[in-house]
Structures are given as structure tokens and as C-alpha cells.
Amino acid sequence: xxxxxxxxxxxxxxxxxxxxxxxxxxxxxxxxxxxxxxxxxxxxxxxxxxxxxxxxxxxxxxxxxxxxxxxxxxxxxxxxxxxxxxxxxxxxxxxxxxxxx
Amino acid sequence: xxxxxxxxxxxxxxxxxxxxxxxxxxxxxxxxxxxxxxxxxxxxxxxxxxxxxxxxxxxxxxxxxxxxxxxxxxxxxxxxxxxxxxxxxxxxxxxxxxxxxxxxxxxxxxxxxxxxxxxxxxxxxxxxxxxxxxxxxxxxxxxxxxxxxxxxxxxxxxxxxxxxxxxxxxxxxxxxxxxxxxxxxxxxxxxxxxxxxxxxxxxxxxxxxxxxxxxxxxxxxxxxxxxxxxxxxxxxxxxxxxxxxxxxxxxxxxxxxxxxxxxxxxxxxxxxxxxxxxxxxxxxxxxxxxxxxxxxxxxxxxxxxxxxxx
Numbered sequence: 001x002x003x004x005x006x007x008x009x010x011x012x013x014x015x016x017x018x019x020x021x022x023x024x025x026x027x028x029x030x031x032x033x034x035x036x037x038x039x040x041x042x043x044x045x046x047x048x049x050x051x052x053x054x055x056x057x058x059x060x061x062x063x064x065x066x067x068x069x070x071x072x073x074x075x076x077x078x079x080x081x082x083x084x085x086x087x088x089x090x091x092x093x094x095x096x097x098x099x100x101x
Numbered sequence: 102x103x104x105x106x107x108x109x110x111x112x113x114x115x116x117x118x119x120x121x122x123x124x125x126x127x128x129x130x131x132x133x134x135x136x137x138x139x140x141x142x143x144x145x146x147x148x149x150x151x152x153x154x155x156x157x158x159x160x161x162x163x164x165x166x167x168x169x170x171x172x173x174x175x176x177x178x179x180x181x182x183x184x185x186x187x188x189x190x191x192x193x194x195x196x197x198x199x200x201x202x203x204x205x206x207x208x209x210x211x212x213x214x215x216x217x218x219x220x221x222x223x224x225x226x227x228x229x230x231x232x233x234x235x236x237x238x239x240x241x242x243x244x245x246x247x248x249x250x251x252x253x254x255x256x257x258x259x260x261x262x263x264x265x266x267x268x269x270x271x272x273x274x275x276x277x278x279x280x281x282x283x284x285x286x287x288x289x290x291x292x293x294x295x296x297x298x299x300x301x302x303x304x305x306x307x308x309x310x311x312x313x314x315x316x317x318x319x320x321x322x323x324x325x326x327x328x329x330x331x332x333x334x335x336x337x338x339x340x341x342x343x344x345x346x347x348x349x350x351x352x353x354x355x356x357x358x359x360x361x362x363x364x365x366x367x368x369x370x371x372x373x374x375x376x377x378x379x380x381x382x383x384x385x386x387x388x389x390x391x392x393x394x395x396x397x398x399x400x401x402x403x404x405x406x407x408x409x410x411x
Contacts, residue, residue: 049123
């Protein structure tokens, strides 16, 4: 059995307009990496069907330590959630290479 | 009616009928890149043969008009429409900036009717993208406490794909010249109208999806979405005549003044004025003004330009 290490997976789903800010914030708060994908969906700020520029949504996954996840999430909630479509959640994951995250 | 407008209507019908028709995003992206480049190249080929002195007054008037339009419509939205400051400024920015596809439809309308226009009009499209957006941001922030970070915003607007590809196409066309572009002509000139038709089908699908937003925006904004392009179109035709543009050129400038941006402005305003509700400005630009311009507006602006110019 390989040894695993506990980390957090923070998932942020947001308007594509925020992509540059989110990438910058993730780095600034100490995340070592991130994964981005374009997604579709809907919520109380309307539907985003990714059919044109202002209608796109991204999902950002960040695997990091608990304190980084907490500070990044708090920042995203304070800075963007009041005016932008933002969904975020955090979950436990086990990684194999602790130095990478 | 021009078949390209019928493509647009087909898109709206498909959307309202809840059809499963959906153009892949990659195709939308490819078509819009094609249109921007084609418009740029077409203008660039002939721009190279023009003296800069002839272009300058037209370029300046386009920039000034783009910056002035938000200041004209903002008080109406704020005072008459009783909209919040942020929303008024954001909508004003959309109208100050321009819609390239509306311009493309006007261009094809002029071609169909055998009306000539100055070859440097695509340059004016590129020049009119940014001033309205900057004016809108200033209007939103006047007297407000927040600082604006202009750096990233300038990058967003100046190196965004519409300005980059329009100016890039102009440069390619001007450098290569008429002989140089011959080999790429079948793609960029010959297929232009067919691609525009396909793009308008997609625009119909998108605009149809925005119609639902209008139910919440109310009668004032819907009226604004028709009256604003009419008045701004008249202003554009008048300015075009005063700076010495031909009838075709004046009709195109009128179309630019009347059009509302739905690519550059929404993205820029979303970042610069986050408290503005994007459903209002986009619903208005795409759901009311864009369909109005391509069906009724453009023929009207040509008539207006003929009337003022003749």
C-alpha cells in the first residue's frame, strides 16, 4: 500500500471573466498549481451555456494544504461572490507526493 | 430581405421553439476570427493606397464620437430610466463601443445595393471599440471611492481579439497589397457572405436566448434599445457628412454609432464595474438593438445618409 497524504481540493466554479484574477489569486495565496476547464451550467444568476464570449463559465480545481484552501476560499467569497456567479466547495483528497501540493 | 437576416431570424425561431440546435463553441470562435480578419484585410488592401491626411479627420471623429456617446446616453438612463449608476454606466459603455457583426451586415448591405464606402472604415471600427468602454468606466466611478486598475483593462481592450484581428488584418492587407492577397482572396473575400450568414444563425440563437431577460427589464429599456440606435445613427450620419465621408461611409459611421458592443464591452465592464447587472446591458444590446439594427436600422441609416448627403 502506497503512503498517502491528506490535502484539500478546492473547486471554484465562476464566470470566465474571473479567470485571470482567480489564477493570480491562487498563486498569490500559495497554491502550487491549478486545473482549469470550461463548463456549462445555471444558477440564480441565470444560465451560462458557453455559446459566446460573455456566456462562459470555468471550473478551477486547486489541490493544496488546508490553510491555503481556507484563505483562498475566504478571499474568493469576499472579493467576487457579492457581484459574480461563484460556486465553491472544498473536499478532502489524498495525494501521493506531498511536496507537489 | 437579405438572406443573411433570414439566417438570423431562423436562429431566433430555433431558440424560441426550444430546438436542440446548438453551434459548437469552436465554430463560433472560428467564424468570428474569420469575420474580423476578412473585414480587416479587405480594408487594408485599399488603405495602403490612401494618403494619411485623408484618413486622419475620419479616425479622430470616430474616436471622439465613441467617447461622447456614453456621456449622451448615461443621463437618460440615470434620470429618466431611474437605473442605478453602475447599470446606467455599463449600458452607456455598450452603446459607446461598437458591434463588428452589425458593421459586417451593413457592409454587405452596401455591397448589395452598389453603394461605395471609404476603404478605411474597418480602421474606424477598431478605433471605436475602446473609447466608449473607457468613458463608461469613468462614468461608473465618478465620485466613487474605488480605484480603477487601468493596466489590465487596457490590455484587455487593446489586445482583445477584436481589436487585434481587425488591426492585424488591416496591416496584412496593407502590407501584402492587391497582388499579395490574391491567393487568399477566395477564402477571405469570396466566402465572406456565406460565413456571415452562418454566424448570424448563431447570433440568432444567442439573441433568442436573451429575449427572456427582457421580460424583467421593463418597457423603458426596450424603448431605449430602439430609440437610442435611431438617434445615435442620425448623429453618426450627420458627423459622417460633416467630416466629408461619402454617403456609404456616412451610413457605415451611422451604423457604428447606432450599434452596441456585445463582445468587448461585456467582458471589460464585467471586470471594471462588477456591481452592474450584465443581464440588462447584454439583453438590451443583443436582444433589442442588434436585431433592430440588422433588420430595420441599417437600411434606414443609408436613407438618412443619402438624405443628409444629398
